[in-house]
Amino acid sequence: MKEIRIGIIGTGVMGADHAAILAEGVANARLVAVQDFDLGRAETIAASLDVRAIADADALIGDPDIDAVMVCSPDGTHASLALKAIAAGKPVLVEKPLAASLEDAEAIIRAEVDAGRRLVQVGFMRRFDPGYREMKQALASGELGRPLFLHCVHRNAVGPDYLTSELVIANSAGHEFDIARYLLDEDITSAIVASPPATRNAPNRQPQFILLQTRSGVVVDIEVFTDAQYGYDVRAELVCEEGTVALDPSPATTIRARGHDGFRTPADWRPRFRQAYRAQLEAWTTGILSNTPCGSSAWDGYMAMLVTTACLHAWKTRSRAAVEIPEKPFLYR
């Protein structure tokens, strides 16, 4: 059993989190180097985890002792780094979004198609969450019949200051677009958006309600509320002909204290998907070893961006917008 030697580009929240998970031990994977535009930050993490700090992202990608690359740097850099990894023939796990523009995303897809192999995975880790996998299995088992509705709720406790109504759609809803395509196994073809008023806690942005339909007509609705105050909360219910399957918050324990019976809802979103992040790393490295790409492909990342684009159009025009989907290259079928 070989071990995949991993280098991480970008040691902000996501990069540092991935590094910590790798340091705890992921089968078949070993973190060997980190890079950040803030070299000091990279060096601090490198020292604490006993790995190398590398000053330059290109050097990390080119390093012969690094087998695979994780791109956790700012969105604007994703595309060029992914292209360099493809050029270097190295597997690359790009944090979402795949790119900062549709043109850049298309360039990545062209590069992969030209290279003739899938090297890019997009970090939509929910595909590795036990709950979403159970939902998909329940659907695949056939006992629920065909899907009809998918209700999604995405709530953060407190959104960052820079968040605008537009970014609530463009940034926060991305995971929902990908998981809807994953669960339903088909493309989203239209979008409508409705916006309730801004709240007193975040007067500069509105929560959003997104209504999608898939090619076969499944209705997908998404509440995106980045300032729900009480905690991070991701819920979903898939309603089918013969029954429904719902993502359960599934706390390991219930607390009865101080006048409440129930469970805590921490603001930090990372514990909720910790298992998914780890499973994603395991699947990614196992897939590299067995030469079997898994998870969200570059095409999936591009599709999430196309849905985002349609939602923004629908929001600005207050009307139903179509998602225009180009022909899918053979590589992704």
Next chain:
Amino acid sequence: MKEIRIGIIGTGVMGADHAAILAEGVANARLVAVQDFDLGRAETIAASLDVRAIADADALIGDPDIDAVMVCSPDGTHASLALKAIAAGKPVLVEKPLAASLEDAEAIIRAEVDAGRRLVQVGFMRRFDPGYREMKQALASGELGRPLFLHCVHRNAVGPDYLTSELVIANSAGHEFDIARYLLDEDITSAIVASPPATRNAPNRQPQFILLQTRSGVVVDIEVFTDAQYGYDVRAELVCEEGTVALDPSPATTIRARGHDGFRTPADWRPRFRQAYRAQLEAWTTGILSNTPCGSSAWDGYMAMLVTTACLHAWKTRSRAAVEIPEKPFLYR
């Protein structure tokens, strides 16, 4: 303490159910007579409950020994019976819908306004359900802040054969329109509809997804699925600035048996709202005694019909439809 003597017009499912609840004993209320276009059916029920069977609805309304009337006959007869009750100066509880056409509903409102007093209550019994009342109280307490989203789910196990896609909107969604107005205490001003495919269990009708917005911008979404197979299920979550309150299915017991941990979901919708039906009767008769109308007024019944009309328009045109609301008469303010 006086007792209200009640006559029921129409002894189909709803009429028979109300009669049974009254027979079990409702404070301040006594069932004294029933009428049905099928006199035999009325006589059977009358005999079993030891009350009078009356052959003619007009005679029942005019009977001096009947203080108040319940209209549970077919929808097309609601308006004329309500108008006769108003003319007789008798309180009348009309099962939903208030009337079969907007014109008829407007006629009832004009008659009440001319009479100068509210005599009509529409049988939207959810306003008396402990769960919805708790939701309203949670909102009224102020601790949750202003409302933003109201997610509603209305599922039946198996719809009746005559149900069409249009009737799924026109009939099944009515309770949701009224309860949304009750909870949010404001009018609905626009509607959009999206329809997933028909199911193998009911190929002649599509489930419906209704997206409404209120005057202040609250987003209300409603899944109406009349053939969910697994049981009758009504759910709701009201999402506010500081937290959410959700209607809980709240079974009294949990069963662990035969490979399942959870609770049964019977197809019969009456047990779910049994307490609400009874509380509605108690509130209605108490309101009559104290001369304080409560519950849904004729105006509320008319508003539910206007929302229905907008939804049907939105569905047929696949676009957003406005709800055109006339000025509210002083009587209903």
Next chain:
Amino acid sequence: MKEIRIGIIGTGVMGADHAAILAEGVANARLVAVQDFDLGRAETIAASLDVRAIADADALIGDPDIDAVMVCSPDGTHASLALKAIAAGKPVLVEKPLAASLEDAEAIIRAEVDAGRRLVQVGFMRRFDPGYREMKQALASGELGRPLFLHCVHRNAVGPDYLTSELVIANSAGHEFDIARYLLDEDITSAIVASPPATRNAPNRQPQFILLQTRSGVVVDIEVFTDAQYGYDVRAELVCEEGTVALDPSPATTIRARGHDGFRTPADWRPRFRQAYRAQLEAWTTGILSNTPCGSSAWDGYMAMLVTTACLHAWKTRSRAAVEIPEKPFLYR
């Protein structure tokens, strides 16, 4: 349909609560008079509910315009009042416990047996709680097989100052003894008690753990914790050969706010059993009208006292104590 005219003796917490429920309206029942050793207290309630205040308990029992009597006065007075009601031939609902001593309880039973009819009901209202009734129905349906274990939890938020370790057994556990006999439909034959340390919130009394066995060997365990702080909480699970049925707290709504997802657990125990108290009154008066006694009989009240006696013996001797059950008079079979 006749109406039962009710007089309440004792207007403390329980008496006032019953009076309020009757005033809200209970079918077939009308509160007509209240009595209290503190006449002023009785008069205040009487005035607010527009009923008579009667100075003397004997006068209330003897009043020809009072059909049935509720005894809510201090425990030490229960027996003599019940005996007087029996002597007067009037149905009497006695709050638990039936009497303050086994001798007094036996005297009541002798009086009933001599009178040749059941006039006494003991206020074990849980027998009318929808949850416990569902548990009993689940058992009666046969689908769960024979019972094996009954786990009971009885928690109060804060116990009264006068409560001692002995009273935790003697007072607080009574409802559990009766409901176990009701659910399992057989007698309890032995008892063991174990006591964890006293808590910092109530250093003068220990919580108690009571382990009972029924004639057929069913194991019943009861946690009695009168100072659980977080709220009033009554739970139970009946474990049978083929599955289990558990009493669910069944709140009507769930609240997500302030870092919690769950429901509130108020300290006040009355709302939890409000429906049961009302249903008990309805069943009592309906039973009087139809001459069909229901609920806990004097014998059941006596049995709960015998179990209490055995538990106190087991506690003092730190050993297993037998419950000595005399032959059951024919009247109670």
Next chain:
Amino acid sequence: MKEIRIGIIGTGVMGADHAAILAEGVANARLVAVQDFDLGRAETIAASLDVRAIADADALIGDPDIDAVMVCSPDGTHASLALKAIAAGKPVLVEKPLAASLEDAEAIIRAEVDAGRRLVQVGFMRRFDPGYREMKQALASGELGRPLFLHCVHRNAVGPDYLTSELVIANSAGHEFDIARYLLDEDITSAIVASPPATRNAPNRQPQFILLQTRSGVVVDIEVFTDAQYGYDVRAELVCEEGTVALDPSPATTIRARGHDGFRTPADWRPRFRQAYRAQLEAWTTGILSNTPCGSSAWDGYMAMLVTTACLHAWKTRSRAAVEIPEKPFLYR
């Protein structure tokens, strides 16, 4: 980071399961060999996982290319294999029970004490379950105050044919004894047992109810029901001065179908603790690398056996039995 090379002795249910988890990938751990008294069975597994099959357990323990040993062979062999591992200076993870007799357990403890270091860990994997860890953290946080009661439920769907009433205590309850000591961090000092009747599904054994008390008086009650039919179910609630924390079944999804709302309860117990088994392996190997023993020590395994002995005595004598605890050697403090 070094890798621990692991050999498994015994490839029955538990051994095969551990092998599968290791093969999926556990950080810092690599399965290199398996042994079974049925060599063919060992060879089949070895071939499928691409590791060595070793014919002889002693040879496996002595193999210089094996760093650590897992003992998953029949109970009667545990002690001699553990002693050989200690003699070889190799860390050994022994499936529960530690030994088949108290004498054998004491011999292991003497051997470890003589060796001057802890090499033995007992496979009480619940200590690594996220739910139990949350319970322990909740207690450690101090917000719940001191513990008073620990309610435990251990249910299997169907017990093996050979199971007797005695073995229900001796085998099935072992995990509960260890987890109670882990959660409460103190010894159990007395035991009482009560037995409901045997069920129609398993007429040759009785379910058991075990009542323990710890040194400080905490009351621990355990239902052990090996034939609960509906599925594998492990529950617990720790009741403290200021609140309670309960182990939640925490399914990842809820299913609404076929008249039920809830979740499936599979008979297979391995999925429930899959995460715990894996975490146990990770902690064990990490502990070996860092020279920090974790999990249940040989002493803990011995304590579980002493509690078992007291329970059997209590059961046979139908009385309270004391747990006689020898002085704890310095090595285990």
